[in-house]
Amino acid sequence: MSEQNYRAFWDEALKQIHDEYKLKGLESEFKLWFNMEYVEDTIETITVSVPSDFMWISMVNKGYVNAVESKIAELSGQNINLTYILKKRNSQKESESINSVPKTATIDSENSNISNENEIDSEKKSAPINSVPTFKIHPQLSEDYTFEKFVKGENSEFAYSASLAAAKEPGRRFNPLLIYGGVGLGKTHLMQSIGNYIYNNPPEGKENIKICYISAENFLNEFTFSLRDGTSEKFKNKYRKLDVLLLDDIHFLEDKIQTQEELFYTFEELYRTHAQIVFTCDRPISELNGIEDRLKSRFSMGTTIDLQPPSYEIRKAILLKKLEIKKKSVPEDVIDFIAKNIQSNVRELGACLDKMIGYAELLQKNLTIDIAKKLLSDNISKVSDGSISIDTIQKVVANHYNISLSDIKGVKRNKKIAYSRHIAIYIARILTESSFNEIAAEFGGKDHSTIMHSYNTIELQLKTDESLNSTIDLLIREIKDYKKL
Numbered sequence: 105m106s107e108q109n110y111r112a113f114w115d116e117a118l119k120q121i122h123d124e125y126k127l128k129g130l131e132s133e134f135k136l137w138f139n140m141e142y143v144e145d146t147i148e149t150i151t152v153s154v155p156s157d158f159m160w161i162s163m164v165n166k167g168y169v170n171a172v173e174s175k176i177a178e179l180s181g182q183n184i185n186l187t188y189i190l191k192k193r194n195s196q197k198e199s200e201s202i203n204s205v206p207k208t209a210t211i212d213s214e215n216s217n218i219s220n221e222n223e224i225d226s227e228k229k230s231a232p233i234n235s236v237p238t239f240k241i242h243p244q245l246s247e248d249y250t251f252e253k254f255v256k257g258e259n260s261e262f263a264y265s266a267s268l269a270a271a272k273e274p275g276r277r278f279n280p281l282l283i284y285g286g287v288g289l290g291k292t293h294l295m296q297s298i299g300n301y302i303y304n305n306p307p308e309g310k311e312n313i314k315i316c317y318i319s320a321e322n323f324l325n326e327f328t329f330s331l332r333d334g335t336s337e338k339f340k341n342k343y344r345k346l347d348v349l350l351l352d353d354i355h356f357l358e359d360k361i362q363t364q365e366e367l368f369y370t371f372e373e374l375y376r377t378h379a380q381i382v383f384t385c386d387r388p389i390s391e392l393n394g395i396e397d398r399l400k401s402r403f404s405m406g407t408t409i410d411l412q413p414p415s416y417e418i419r420k421a422i423l424l425k426k427l428e429i430k431k432k433s434v435p436e437d438v439i440d441f442i443a444k445n446i447q448s449n450v451r452e453l454g455a456c457l458d459k460m461i462g463y464a465e466l467l468q469k470n471l472t473i474d475i476a477k478k479l480l481s482d483n484i485s486k487v488s489d490g491s492i493s494i495d496t497i498q499k500v501v502a503n504h505y506n507i508s509l510s511d512i513k514g515v516k517r518n519k520k521i522a523y524s525r526h527i528a529i530y531i532a533r534i535l536t537e538s539s540f541n542e543i544a545a546e547f548g549g550k551d552h553s554t555i556m557h558s559y560n561t562i563e564l565q566l567k568t569d570e571s572l573n574s575t576i577d578l579l580i581r582e583i584k585d586y587k588k589l
């Protein structure tokens with residue numbers, strides 16, 4: 105079935121549902137619950153964009169997604185699943201700016217040995233940096249995550265090569281592929297690069313290749329909804345017939361026994377059919393708790409890659425690459441300063457760079473080392489100051505939210521207490537070098553995945569909530585001042 109055919113059914117289904125709601129005087133309900141936009145389709149799936157993960161889960165929960173699927177089935181005679189991506193907030197692509205990079209300020213000769221361009225078949229580039237019209241965008245993959253945009257260093261050499269090999273020969277030599285390592289080191293970037301490469305260079309005879317990228321958390325959610333809605337057959341069909349499964353953050357499945365069982369059978373079927381399977385995890389499989397042995401053995405039966413933090417040279421190269429992509433410039437000594445001080449998390453490295461660029465553009469100022477020191481003081485102490493204790497963080501956050509210290513460490517689920525606890529856990533993770541397990545021990549011996557969930561909740565919210573950003577900045581200042589007293 106061609107894209108155009110499904111598109112027509114989609115339009116007609118939405119029109120008919122809209123008419124039914126109009127008739128009942130429920131126009132605003134329609135606007136709220138059918139706020140989905142068609143993106144593209146494959147043989148069995150239509151991808152739509154929605155405003156948020158929460159919105160999608162509610163649409164599924166309340167049966168609106170099912171209503172659209174049924175209407176399309178009624179009109180087309182085909183069982184088509186809806187799947188979603190998030191609506192892009194604004195169309196990126198800053199093509200010009202006050203700081204547009206002079207040609208000489210892109211990756212320089214000093215770093216040219218770490219360019220990846222020559223390693224990717226010159227005639228089959230999956231995602232050239234300067235956007236090329238032929239690059240096909242997969243609805244679940246970010247076009248920013250390609251091999252060309254990944255800076256390879258000694259920390260990631262094997263990870264990069266194995267991922268590229270898996271992408272070139274899916275389902276063959278590196279299958280399954282497991283990439284593990286700390287937060288923000290590029291696991292998702294490599295995983296999605298594999299997806300983007302295969303999507304743009306499918307093996308012969310596989311032009312309609314079925315690729316699915318999903319976080320383990322969303323896999324679990326979708327599976328749970330399918331059980332509740334009696335659509336588990338549909339779920340099985342969707343995942344067991346894939347050509348490529350990219351499952352991110354499998355540590356999330358600790359103690360989720362039923363989902364593990366489903367994943368086990370999905371794995372067996374995909375492996376049998378030579379589908380390419382890629383997993384990421386925040387630690388070695390041997391350190392996962394609450395995962396069945398048979399699944400652990402499947403996770404690690406192929407190639408396992410340990411992604412380490414990058415060296416200073418690579419951090420600098422990553423910053424330069426990001427500037428090249430954004431077509432921006434920042435003075436070399438400022439780049440040096442960021443690369444020297446932000447050591448363990450590439451995501452934070454990028455965030456610091458964005459902060460500097462944003463400042464320079466907003467105030468139309470030239471960046472200097474002094475401005476950099478001031479602007480990044482919070483980030484820098486996050487990694488260099490090992491003297492802040494979790495106890496101090498708990499006290500300051502508890503005091504800020506006017507709750508007791510025992511509550512912040514305890515198990516009460518009252519909204520205010522649980523939220524303050526999430527924030528304290530998030531700050532503990534970024535201000536100290538404690539692992540999730542160490543933080544768990546300081547919060548009354550909670551499960552490590554509970555701590556990770558708290559961290560992820562706040563991290564996600566920070567992406568869209570400006571006032572939470574200010575609150576966290578304020579708390580960090582209070583914590584540092586507390587330390588000085």
Ligand SMILES: Nc1ncnc2c1ncn2[C@@H]1O[C@H](COP(=O)(O)OP(=O)(O)OP(=O)(O)O)[C@@H](O)[C@H]1O
Nearest residue numbers: 253254255286287288289290291292293422450451
């Ligand atoms: N070697 C690299 N070259 C270029 N960019 C990189 C590199 N490593 C990481 N990044 C960038 O850092 C950011 C974080 O990477 P990513 O999300 O892949 O990390 P992760 O290991 O999956 O993190 P998490 O543990 O939080 O899931 C992304 O913007 C990614 O593009």
